[in-house]
Amino acid sequence: MKIGVLALQGAVAEHMKSITLAGGEPVAIKRTEQLQELHGLIIPGGESTVIGRLMRKYEFIDALRDFSAQGKPMFGTCAGMIVLAERIEGQDDAHLRLMDMTVARNAFGRQRESFETDLDVKGVDEAVRAVFIRAPLVTEVGSEVDVLSTYKDEIVMARQGHLLACSYHPELTHDYRMHSYFLDMAREAQV
Amino acid sequence: METGTSRVKRGMAEMQKGGVIMDVMNAEQAKIAEAAGATAVMALERVPSDIRAAGGVARMADPTVTEQVLQAVSIPVMAKARIGHFVEAKVLESMGVDYIDESEVLTPADEVFHIDKTGFTVPFVCGAKDLGEALRRIGEGASMLRTKGEPGTGNIVEAVRHLRLINGQIRKIQNLSKDELYHEAKTLGVAYDLLLAVHESGKLPVVNFAAGGVATPSDAALMMHLGADGVFVGSGIFKSDSPEKFARAIVEATTHYEDYKLIAEVSKNLGTPMKGIEISKLVGSDRMQDRSL
Numbered sequence: 001m002k003i004g005v006l007a008l009q010g011a012v013a014e015h016m017k018s019i020t021l022a023g024g025e026p027v028a029i030k031r032t033e034q035l036q037e038l039h040g041l042i043i044p045g046g047e048s049t050v051i052g053r054l055m056r057k058y059e060f061i062d063a064l065r066d067f068s069a070q071g072k073p074m075f076g077t078c079a080g081m082i083v084l085a086e087r088i089e090g091q092d093d094a095h096l097r098l099m100d101m102t103v104a105r106n107a108f109g110r111q112r113e114s115f116e117t118d119l120d121v122k123g124v125d126e127a128v129r130a131v132f133i134r135a136p137l138v139t140e141v142g143s144e145v146d147v148l149s150t151y152k153d154e155i156v157m158a159r160q161g162h163l164l165a166c167s168y169h170p171e172l173t174h175d176y177r178m179h180s181y182f183l184d185m186a187r188e189a190q191v
Numbered sequence: 192m193e194t195g196t197s198r199v200k201r202g203m204a205e206m207q208k209g210g211v212i213m214d215v216m217n218a219e220q221a222k223i224a225e226a227a228g229a230t231a232v233m234a235l236e237r238v239p240s241d242i243r244a245a246g247g248v249a250r251m252a253d254p255t256v257t258e259q260v261l262q263a264v265s266i267p268v269m270a271k272a273r274i275g276h277f278v279e280a281k282v283l284e285s286m287g288v289d290y291i292d293e294s295e296v297l298t299p300a301d302e303v304f305h306i307d308k309t310g311f312t313v314p315f316v317c318g319a320k321d322l323g324e325a326l327r328r329i330g331e332g333a334s335m336l337r338t339k340g341e342p343g344t345g346n347i348v349e350a351v352r353h354l355r356l357i358n359g360q361i362r363k364i365q366n367l368s369k370d371e372l373y374h375e376a377k378t379l380g381v382a383y384d385l386l387l388a389v390h391e392s393g394k395l396p397v398v399n400f401a402a403g404g405v406a407t408p409s410d411a412a413l414m415m416h417l418g419a420d421g422v423f424v425g426s427g428i429f430k431s432d433s434p435e436k437f438a439r440a441i442v443e444a445t446t447h448y449e450d451y452k453l454i455a456e457v458s459k460n461l462g463t464p465m466k467g468i469e470i471s472k473l474v475g476s477d478r479m480q481d482r483s484l
Contacts, residue, residue: 007209008209008446009208009209009210009230009446010206010208010209010210011202011205011206011208012208012209013208014205030446030447045205045206046206046207046208046209046210046230047206047207047210047230047231047266047267049225049228049265049266050210050228050229050230050266050442053228054228054442054443054446057443078206079206105265106265109287110287110288110289111203111267111289111290111313111314112194112195112284112287112289112312112313113194114194114199114202114203115192115193115194115196115199116192116193116196116198116199117192117193131198131199131202132199133199133202133203133206134203134206134267134289169202172198172202172205173198
């Protein structure tokens with residue numbers, strides 16, 4: 001499975017390492033022409049304002065909406081989750097508008113409020129260690145969206161068909177179960 | 192639930208990778224930097240080239256400036272404390288600053304001891320010009336590094352020197368045997384376990400940005416080629432003729448550092464970059480990089 005990691009800005013190398021450990025073949029994506037060969041794409045953590053700006057500049061918005069329309073799976077972590085959302089609180093515009101949900105940026109506060117914790121994820125046997133860094137939250141979801149994880153009753157992981165998003169950083173731990181989960185989604189999309 | 196863990200503090204720097212962190216002196220500049228694609232801003236009272244020109248003692252910025260910048264943007268805000276001045280650092284932490292730069296750009300408050308950064312929830316970035324300094328700062332709790340370069344000069348030569356030196360030293364460490372590593376730890380004045388980690392991984396255990404002299408989009412791309420994870424641009428942006436355009440160009444050159452056509456395109460008609468200083472003209476205390484070890 002060839003899995004792209006959008007490499008405009010952010011924690012690209014960590015996702016590539018996790019994909020390799022999970023048995024996939026990672027590719028750093030800087031140009032829309034590279035999307036063709038992929039079975040799935042990860043939008044990493046970073047600064048969503050920067051990733052969003054560079055996506056517009058290098059014509060990734062239409063290209064990735066098209067990618068998704070072909071049923072190819074996408075996984076957004078932290079900033080990547082914001083990029084996938086239909087609505088962003090306090091802003092008139094959003095980025096890819098693919099997942100029917102509203103997200104709030106920096107929902108836990110500033111860096112000093114960033115934290116790590118054990119988190120139960122639906123469909124995953126044991127808790128994952130989740131690292132939240134100036135993380136966003138999902139404040140509202142549509143009927144097509146399945147909530148996979150909550151922290152203190154707030155939504156931190158969700159799936160809508162072939163689209164997956166989480167507030168935290170699965171790429172910052174040595175546990176690559178979430179990447180395996182995403183590789184399974186990419187395999188399912190092939191059949 | 193745990194805050195301020197090493198993973199949370201180092202992870203914050205991981206999210207900055209491939210990005211440009213820009214010095215700003217007020218809320219208006221911070222907004223320009225954010226709109227142009229900065230991954231974070233460094234709130235300062237004066238940029239390094241002005242600090243250089245003004246002389247005297249340079250200290251932590253007036254909290255009013257920092258507060259205005261904190262309120263103006265949604266991206267992370269960094270601020271500088273003097274080397275060894277843990278009270279300035281505590282003040283910045285109390286204000287909610289996202290990252291503290293214990294910086295040689297300000298006049299050192301302590302000529303022997305750096306801040307014990309392990310006692311803070313907020314992460315720190317520190318400057319280094321060689322592997323020994325880099326690992327000493329990590330040993331004290333720094334979660335991110337940057338080259339020292341020579342701040343406020345608009346001259347990339349020192350940042351190039353520091354990146355090349357650190358890269359070369361890492362390659363050397365990788366090839367040492369275990370008994371040689373013990374000796375090398377002593378020579379460099381660093382903790383053995385940190386040196387062992389470098390020996391095994393072939394890289395620094397934290398993110399390392401380039402800083403000190405980045406003045407053009409090509410400078411930023413050069414830093415990325417030499418292995419920097421991202422760049423700090425200090426005086427380069429708001430001392431140029433058209434800061435907004437300049438900032439956007441540096442952001443794009445950092446992302447697409449291997450695309451020379453694109454760098455040519457974004458470098459067109461940027462106006463005059465900052466004037467810059469020839470390094471050999473700086474002597475003694477004018478060399479900010481020599482302010483700590």
